[in-house]
Amino acid sequence: MSLTQLTATEMAEKLRAGETTAVELVTAHLDVASEAFVHVNREDALAVAADVDAGKYDHPLAGVPVVLSDVIVTTEMPTAAGSAYLDGWVSPYEATVVTRLREAGLPILGKTRVAEFGMGNDSGAHEAVAKHQAPFAVVSDTAGTARHSAAETGVVAVKPTYGAISRYGLVAAVSSMDTITPVARTTADAKALHEILVGADQLDPTSLHHEWDLATDTGVDGVTLGITVTQPDNVSDDAWSAYQHGVRALHDAGITTMEVTLESLDQARQAAHIIGAAEFSANLAKFDGIRFGNRVTPANATVQDVITASRGAGFGYATKRRVMLGTQMLSTGTIESHFRPAQRVRTAIINDHHTAFETVDALAVPATTIQGKEYESATAGVGASLAGLPAASVAGVHICAPPYADELVYRISAVVEQTTAGAAS
Amino acid sequence: MKKALQTYEVVLGFEVHVELNTETKMFSTATNAFGDQPNSNVTAGDLGLPGTLPTINAVGIDYGIKLGLALNCTIAPESRFARKQYFYPDLGKNYQTSQEEPAIAYDGWVDVELDDGEIFRVEIERAHIEEDAGKLTHIGGAGGRIHDSSSSLVDYNRAGVPLVEIVSKPIVGAGGRAPELARAYLSTIRDIVKALGVSDARMERGNIRCDANVSLMPIGATEFGTRTETKNVNSTRAVAAAVESEIIRQAKVLDSGGTITQETRHWEEESRSTRSGRPKSDADDYRYFPDPDLGPIVTDAAWIERLRADLPENPVQRRRRLREEWQFSDTEFRDVVAAGVLDEIEYTITAGASPEAARKWWMGEIARIANERGVSPEALGVTPADVVEIEKLIADKTINDKIARQVVGHIADGEGRPADIVAARSLAVVSDDGALTAAVEEAMAANPDVVERIQGGHMQAVGALIGPVMKATKGQADAGRVREIILEKIG
Numbered sequence: 001m002s003l004t005q006l007t008a009t010e011m012a013e014k015l016r017a018g019e020t021t022a023v024e025l026v027t028a029h030l031d032v033a034s035e036a037f038v039h040v041n042r043e044d045a046l047a048v049a050a051d052v053d054a055g056k057y058d059h060p061l062a063g064v065p066v067v068l069s070d071v072i073v074t075t076e077m078p079t080a081a082g083s084a085y086l087d088g089w090v091s092p093y094e095a096t097v098v099t100r101l102r103e104a105g106l107p108i109l110g111k112t113r114v115a116e117f118g119m120g121n122d123s124g125a126h127e128a129v130a131k132h133q134a135p136f137a138v139v140s141d142t143a144g145t146a147r148h149s150a151a152e153t154g155v156v157a158v159k160p161t162y163g164a165i166s167r168y169g170l171v172a173a174v175s176s177m178d179t180i181t182p183v184a185r186t187t188a189d190a191k192a193l194h195e196i197l198v199g200a201d202q203l204d205p206t207s208l209h210h211e212w213d214l215a216t217d218t219g220v221d222g223v224t225l226g227i228t229v230t231q232p233d234n235v236s237d238d239a240w241s242a243y244q245h246g247v248r249a250l251h252d253a254g255i256t257t258m259e260v261t262l263e264s265l266d267q268a269r270q271a272a273h274i275i276g277a278a279e280f281s282a283n284l285a286k287f288d289g290i291r292f293g294n295r296v297t298p299a300n301a302t303v304q305d306v307i308t309a310s311r312g313a314g315f316g317y318a319t320k321r322r323v324m325l326g327t328q329m330l331s332t333g334t335i336e337s338h339f340r341p342a343q344r345v346r347t348a349i350i351n352d353h354h355t356a357f358e359t360v361d362a363l364a365v366p367a368t369t370i371q372g373k374e375y376e377s378a379t380a381g382v383g384a385s386l387a388g389l390p391a392a393s394v395a396g397v398h399i400c401a402p403p404y405a406d407e408l409v410y411r412i413s414a415v416v417e418q419t420t421a422g423a424a425s
Numbered sequence: 426m427k428k429a430l431q432t433y434e435v436v437l438g439f440e441v442h443v444e445l446n447t448e449t450k451m452f453s454t455a456t457n458a459f460g461d462q463p464n465s466n467v468t469a470g471d472l473g474l475p476g477t478l479p480t481i482n483a484v485g486i487d488y489g490i491k492l493g494l495a496l497n498c499t500i501a502p503e504s505r506f507a508r509k510q511y512f513y514p515d516l517g518k519n520y521q522t523s524q525e526e527p528a529i530a531y532d533g534w535v536d537v538e539l540d541d542g543e544i545f546r547v548e549i550e551r552a553h554i555e556e557d558a559g560k561l562t563h564i565g566g567a568g569g570r571i572h573d574s575s576s577s578l579v580d581y582n583r584a585g586v587p588l589v590e591i592v593s594k595p596i597v598g599a600g601g602r603a604p605e606l607a608r609a610y611l612s613t614i615r616d617i618v619k620a621l622g623v624s625d626a627r628m629e630r631g632n633i634r635c636d637a638n639v640s641l642m643p644i645g646a647t648e649f650g651t652r653t654e655t656k657n658v659n660s661t662r663a664v665a666a667a668v669e670s671e672i673i674r675q676a677k678v679l680d681s682g683g684t685i686t687q688e689t690r691h692w693e694e695e696s697r698s699t700r701s702g703r704p705k706s707d708a709d710d711y712r713y714f715p716d717p718d719l720g721p722i723v724t725d726a727a728w729i730e731r732l733r734a735d736l737p738e739n740p741v742q743r744r745r746r747l748r749e750e751w752q753f754s755d756t757e758f759r760d761v762v763a764a765g766v767l768d769e770i771e772y773t774i775t776a777g778a779s780p781e782a783a784r785k786w787w788m789g790e791i792a793r794i795a796n797e798r799g800v801s802p803e804a805l806g807v808t809p810a811d812v813v814e815i816e817k818l819i820a821d822k823t824i825n826d827k828i829a830r831q832v833v834g835h836i837a838d839g840e841g842r843p844a845d846i847v848a849a850r851s852l853a854v855v856s857d858d859g860a861l862t863a864a865v866e867e868a869m870a871a872n873p874d875v876v877e878r879i880q881g882g883h884m885q886a887v888g889a890l891i892g893p894v895m896k897a898t899k900g901q902a903d904a905g906r907v908r909e910i911i912l913e914k915i916g
Binding site for chain 2: 175246287307
């Protein structure tokens with residue numbers, strides 16, 4: 001069996017048993033690296049692997065390779081966030097998650113392709129994980145993007161509670177929804193990666209100060225789950241069948257289910273679209289051609305001309321459209337008619353979830369919908385982003401739980417994935 | 426201006442930006458310092474690099490609340506930071522982190538004392554916390570202006586320095602005293618932030634910057650006229666002059682049937698007039714929205730009360746109290762305030778001197794030497810304790826007034842404390858009767874004619890003997906004792 005066929009957990013076991021080396025693991029993956037990568041970090045990854053083999057790290061996952069979505073800044077590799085504006089830019093500082101991976105001794109194989117500023121479902125990280133070019137990946141989930149891509153590529157994405165993992169060094173798209181998310185072929189691997197990344201960071205003011213305990217794994221016996229009973233219009237027959245399969249597995253494992261419908265979710269996509277565009281437009285204002293990135297200087301240009309030309313040349317169509325939409329959403333008049341109502345919808349969604357969680361421990365809905373274009377993915381996925389909830393997309397099931405209940409999401413996810421054992425291999 | 430005021434009522438309004446003197450910036454860990462090498466106090470976040478996030482400086486929040494309390498404001502139980510968006514290269518993020526509604530402090534007032542002691546209450550609409558922008562230097566244009574410049578340099582050291590913006594409510598009823606009120610208001614704000622210790626309060630460095638809004642309306646009208654906003658007037662004298670100049674200019678325009686353009690204007694010191702800037706409308710759209718990177722500022726009574734307990738006495742009230750306690754005349758007190766030695770005099774009195782003695786030294790010899798050396802009196806190196814010690818040396822006749830003044834000069838030269846200087850330089854007055862008697866006998870022997878005249882009843886001739894004695898003791902003799910000895914001898 002090729003080394004790349006192993007899960008991250010199995011790789012770690014083999015390393016500890018002395019049955020392979022970190023250099024072998026890194027080499028095996030680099031040999032199959034594809035166009036999912038925008039930058040291959042060969043020398044640095046091999047150097048870290050050699051240090052692991054020399055016994056310089058004692059983290060249980062040291063030596064297991066990982067990839068980063070190109071929206072996460074690194075000092076050894078360029079960061080373009082999928083944008084021509086940033087093409088070739090190298091950050092002078094490092095993202096907190098990168099520091100944590102380095103400190104644990106995980107060789108970083110490279111950076112993976114991403115839709116511009118992460119605002120879309122095209123993800124080289126998911127592709128690399130699905131194709132065994134990396135056992136797991138660190139990506140960003142904005143309004144459900146990473147979970148949606150997971151459903152489409154047959155891998156697992158577990159979005160933590162908002163604030164559980166530092167955003168410092170994640171190129172911001174929608175600040176209130178961007179969440180660093182582990183992607184893996186198994187729930188156990190996603191959780192192992194999550195445990196390396198989680199924890200308070202003074203560089204991120206939205207970072208949560210919380211004692212995380214993800215270690216327990218006691219099954220789902222006694223857990224109450226809110227489920228969807230009737231096939232929604234926007235869920236295909238295949239997707240519905242996968243979902244029902246997952247719910248049956250949960251029943252078999254001792255879970256209790258009841259039908260739960262959150263009416264406020266009907267407006268979740270629109271609210272996320274408006275709030276997302278608004279924050280996106282403000283976050284992208286810094287891309288002005290003055291201090292970093294690719295400057296375009298027309299003849300006899302004023303500073304305003306430079307800003308216009310640099311943004312014009314650097315941003316793609318979808319980004320420009322979203323920036324213009326967001327700018328409009330915050331303008332006098334529209335802010336009252338659109339942005340503030342969208343914020344009220346968000347509050348209603350948070351409250352609805354809170355109420356539901358008084359009755360059930362978690363919610364499970366179909367993970368894929370036929371409306372999954374751009375980042376407007378599954379409604380429940382968007383709702384979890386708006387409410388900052390921990391949420392997973394696994395084997396056709398989308399699971400979310402109350403804030404801080406990340407461990408429960410992993411437990412439920414682990415049961416669901418057993419139904420499709422081997423599906424992602 | 427008098428003519429203008431016969432027809433028009435003046436409405437004023439002020440926006441005062443106060444730079445806080447925190448160690449680090451409001452939303453980053455960069456040092457907050459003035460005058461350093463350009464772009465040396467800058468983090469990735471101050472430059473708005475992708476992926477960076479702000480952090481909140483808790484001291485900045487404390488200072489904002491303190492300033493709000495000193496302005497008698499309500500402190501918001503919960504307020505937020507908002508992004509105020511506009512593209513300009515002095516902002517790394519192309520938005521300024523500021524506050525919309527509610528500000529951290531709102532609905533306050535401040536009493537402003539005019540020259541004649543009259544109190545004018547200015548109502549405060551809000552005081553909010555925000556960040557300063559960087560500094561642009563335009564190269565190639567006339568007088569450093571952006572017009573016709575070929576390029577511009579940006580220094581982000583100031584970008585992110587904490588500011589509190591204090592916005593007054595419209596001020597009606599100042600009439601002819603509008604310029605005086607403008608000056609008094611700005612100096613009151615300066616005194617308050619200085620007393621609080623939240624700002625270096627150096628206006629020449631831009632620690633306090635004032636935008637003055639002026640509009641005129643016909644007397645008796647209720648609807649305000651169109652206002653202009655004169656930006657960044659940076660001295661108390663300039664704000665008075667700018668307000669006066671703007672009143673006269675607007676009255677001229679209105680008298681000739683014209684209308685006032687709502688715009689920003691710039692104060693020009695050379696011509697002592699305002700110049701038109703950019704048009705400004707109320708519809709300027711900054712697309713404010715709550716900053717998703719920064720959580721709410723939630724205050725509670727315990728926190729606010731702890732800061733309130735820490736507040737110094739209001740400067741206006743303090744001055745009134747001190748004038749009463751010290752019994753200075755109005756002129757004396759005003760001179761003390763103008764000389765900037767109020768604190769020193771207070772400390773000197775606390776240390777044991779009489780108010781009159783404290784005033785005499787700080788307004789007299791210390792001020793004279795400080796002036797000669799081009800420093801402020803408190804920076805001369807003479808401490809309140811020194812003044813008390815000098816007074817004591819005079820009282821016990823160790824030194825006389827003339828020598829005491831010399832001692833002040835020696836302290837300023839860094840020679841040490843008064844008693845040390847007197848000892849080291851052997852300045853003590855000679856009061857040893859043996860030494861004085863010998864000197865007197867010598868003087869009498871040298872001036873038999875004078876002795877004769879004194880014996881003949883010409884008492885004023887005693888002075889002619891004291892002179893030589895003082896000369897012989899190098900001025901260190903106690904003149905009163907010398908006189909007594911002479912009279913005893915001749916007696």
